[in-house]
Amino acid sequence: MPANPVDPAIRDAARLSVAPMMDWTDRFCRGFHRVLSRRALLYTEMVTAPAIIHGPRDRLLRRDGAEQPVALQIGGSDPEELARATALAAPFGYDEINLNVGCPSDRVQSGCFGAVLMKTPDLVARCVAAMIAESPVEVTVKCRIGVDDQDPEQVLPDFLSRMRDAGVSRVTIHARMAWLEGLSPKDNREIPPLNYPLVHRMKAAFPDMHLSINGGIQPGMEAEQLTHMDGVMIGRAAYHQPWDSLGAADTLWGDAPPFTDPTGAALAMRPLIEAWLHDGARIHNISRHMLGLFHARPGARLWRRTLSEGASKAHTPEQGLALYDAALDQVREASEAA
Structure with a gap:
C-alpha cells in the first residue's frame, strides 16, 4: 500500500483551519482569510471528482500562491474517478487533498457522496486508498459522527479504524450526526446536537491519528478544544465574524497577530x-x-x-x-x- 505522505508543516497549520464551505470559501475568501492569519490552514469549496475530470479544471482549481497552506476538498464515491481527479489536481500545488464524507445536501446525496458515505466505510476506505496512490501530498478525510439512525458510539470508532487501515491518519470530525431525511442542509448544520465528548474520546482512543474537531466552534473556543484535540476547524464563524475568528488566530502558534484591528x-x-x-x-x-x-x-x-x-x-x-x-x-x- 502506497504511503500517505505527511508534511509536518501542514499538520502544524491544521492546529486551526477554516472549513470548506460551498459558495463561500472560493479563492477570494481564502485570500481574505490569509491576510487575517498567516498560519491557519485554509480549505477550498468542495469540488466534485467529475467536475475536475470533465469540467473547466483551470477555473475550478485556480488558486493564488499566497493562499498557502491550502487544501483541496474533493467529493466523490468512485475510487477510480477519485484517483484520476487527484492526479489531475496534483499540478495545481495544493498542500493536502481532503475527501468529503460530511456534506448532507440533497445534491451530494443524489451523487452518493458526502455524509451518506458514513454508511459505506469499506467504500470510503477504497476511495482514500486509490487517492493516496495518486497523490503527492497527504490525503485526509472530513466526516460526521454518523448519519440517520446509526449509533455514533459504534460507527465513529469503526470508521476511524477503517480509515487508519486504509492509510489515512488525519481526520476532521464534525461533531454532529447528519440526518439525511427530513432536514435541510442548513438545519443539518444547526439542529442535530453537538457531541464534543464523543469526538474527544476518539482522540484518546486513536492517539496515533491527527484528529480535528469541527461544528459550532465560536471565537474563543479554540484554545480549550486544543486541550483535547490536535486541531480545531472553524466554519460559519470564520465567515460571519472573520476578525473575531482569525484576527488573533496566529497567537495559537505563539506569533503576534498581523494587525491590531x-x-x-x-x-x-x-x-x-x-x-x-x-x-x-x-x-x-x-x-x-x-x-x-x-x-x-x-x-x-x-x-x-x-x-x-x-x-x-x-x-x-x-x-x-x-x-x-x-x-x-x-x-x-x-x-x-x-
Whole structure:
C-alpha cells in the first residue's frame, strides 16, 4: 500500500483551519482569510471528482500562491474517478487533498457522496486508498459522527479504524450526526446536537491519528478544544465574524497577530483587491466575503450596506476600489465618533 505522505508543516497549520464551505470559501475568501492569519490552514469549496475530470479544471482549481497552506476538498464515491481527479489536481500545488464524507445536501446525496458515505466505510476506505496512490501530498478525510439512525458510539470508532487501515491518519470530525431525511442542509448544520465528548474520546482512543474537531466552534473556543484535540476547524464563524475568528488566530502558534484591528486588515486587503479587479473580478466577488469584518463594531452596518448596495453599480476596477474606499471611510468616521 502506497504511503500517505505527511508534511509536518501542514499538520502544524491544521492546529486551526477554516472549513470548506460551498459558495463561500472560493479563492477570494481564502485570500481574505490569509491576510487575517498567516498560519491557519485554509480549505477550498468542495469540488466534485467529475467536475475536475470533465469540467473547466483551470477555473475550478485556480488558486493564488499566497493562499498557502491550502487544501483541496474533493467529493466523490468512485475510487477510480477519485484517483484520476487527484492526479489531475496534483499540478495545481495544493498542500493536502481532503475527501468529503460530511456534506448532507440533497445534491451530494443524489451523487452518493458526502455524509451518506458514513454508511459505506469499506467504500470510503477504497476511495482514500486509490487517492493516496495518486497523490503527492497527504490525503485526509472530513466526516460526521454518523448519519440517520446509526449509533455514533459504534460507527465513529469503526470508521476511524477503517480509515487508519486504509492509510489515512488525519481526520476532521464534525461533531454532529447528519440526518439525511427530513432536514435541510442548513438545519443539518444547526439542529442535530453537538457531541464534543464523543469526538474527544476518539482522540484518546486513536492517539496515533491527527484528529480535528469541527461544528459550532465560536471565537474563543479554540484554545480549550486544543486541550483535547490536535486541531480545531472553524466554519460559519470564520465567515460571519472573520476578525473575531482569525484576527488573533496566529497567537495559537505563539506569533503576534498581523494587525491590531480590522481596519488594518481592510487596508492590507486593498492592493490585493486592486490586483483581483484588474484581473477581471468584480468587487462583489470579493466584498461579499468581507461583510462581517467589522462585526459588532462602530460602522459595521454602514460597511455592509455600502458594499452590498453599491457593488452592482461598480462595473470597473476604479469604481470597485472607490466603493471599497468609501465603505472604509465610513467605518473610520463611525469609529472616531463612537
